[in-house]
Amino acid sequence: MRFEQWLDRYSRALERRILRLAPPPKPDHPLFSERIKARRKRWWNDGVDHPSKKLCPKIGGQDYVRSLGHAVPEVYAILPRITTxxxxxxxxxxxVLKPLADNSVNNVFLMDRSTCLLQHRRLTREDIIAQVGPDYTQGFMIEEMLMHHDGRHHIANDIKFYMFGDKPAFVVMIERNSVKNKKLNRYWYMTQDWQRLPIRVSANQCQEQVMPPMPDCYPNMLGIARDIGRRLNTFVRLDMYATDRGPVFGEFTHFPNGGRNYTLKSDIWLGSLWKGEEGCDDPPSGREEPILTIAKAG
Structure with a gap:
């Protein structure tokens, strides 16, 4: 365990103890976690229709973003079951082999010459099927592996935008190194202008304190996120990648973390940003406007 992770765990334990002794006043609005859980119930349990539901499957989301002229991964194959x-x-x-609908890293295999990069071992076809389970009913997609923006032999970093319409509340960059030992993964929480976020968001992830260099493609990536967010005009997390061929869209996440594992402070803060039923007051906009960009810092 890195010293930063030990210190982070100690700080979290201390914060939980303080909150038990002196809980903050109840906010005058629903928590972000409550909003996410209510949306899940509304969309899937109650069957309420919403245009963004069509973007939940990875293929639906990528088709939509491709239609806007933005880059998406090349898809090699769609599999009805893992046994195919x-x-x-x-x-x-x-x-990359991944489920069509799941938004986590479960059952995701990043394969490089038969080596699974996140498991650090060689896998055969039979190994993969056994890990997933032959009775797993969800379909899979096989798509190109996106490589790191600076040309190193490493998968591209995830960059996730928590969008309320065209306004990013914050951005998370993830350097994935392992699915077995998640302490090897690194997480940077930041503002849209690439500054360290002054509030702790995740209750169970160690947030890196030293900011990494901004990828050259980040200003364009932010512009794409704002363009898509403006068109949808709801709350959504846009998951993208900083790659050696520029920004590439990955998927939409409408229920990030299932509404779990947010610190109370961030839960209150994000809940205060949620307007209307789906995160924004206004209906989706179809207006054609130029993509917004920012100047690269430094």
Missing amino acids: LPHLDQLPERF
Whole structure:
């Protein structure tokens, strides 16, 4: 365990103790976590229709973003079940295998010449099917592996925008190094202008304190996020990648973390940003406007 992680765990324990002794006053608005859980119930349990529901499957989201002229990963194949996975020697040397609808890293395989990069070991087709489970009913997609923006031999970092319409509340960058030992992964929480976020958001992730260099493609990426957010005009998390070919859209996440594991302070803050039923007061805008960008710092 890194010293920063030990210190982070100690700080979290101290914060929880303080909150038990002196809880903050109840806010005059619903918490962000309550909004997310209410949306899930409204969309899936109650069957309320909303245009953004069509963007929940990865393919639906990528098709929409592609139609706007933004880059998405190349899709090699769609599999109805994991048992229809081809032999690995029939696939490109590098590829990503992921479920069509799940928004976590569960059952995601980043394969480079038969080596799973996040498990740090070689896998066969049979190994992958056994890990997922042959009775798993969800479909899968096989898409290109996106590489790090600075040209190193490493997968591209995730950059996630928490959008209320065209306004990013904050941005998270994730450097994924392992699915087994998640302490090896690194998380940066920041403002849209690439400054460290002064509030702790995640209750269970160690937030890095030293900011990394801004990727050259980040200003364009922010512009794309704001363009898409303006068109949808709801709350949504836009998951993108900083790659060696520029910004690439990954997927939409409408229920980030299922509304769980937010600190109370961030839960109150994000809840205060939520307007109307779906996060913004106004209906989605179809106006054509130029994509917004920012000047690269430094």
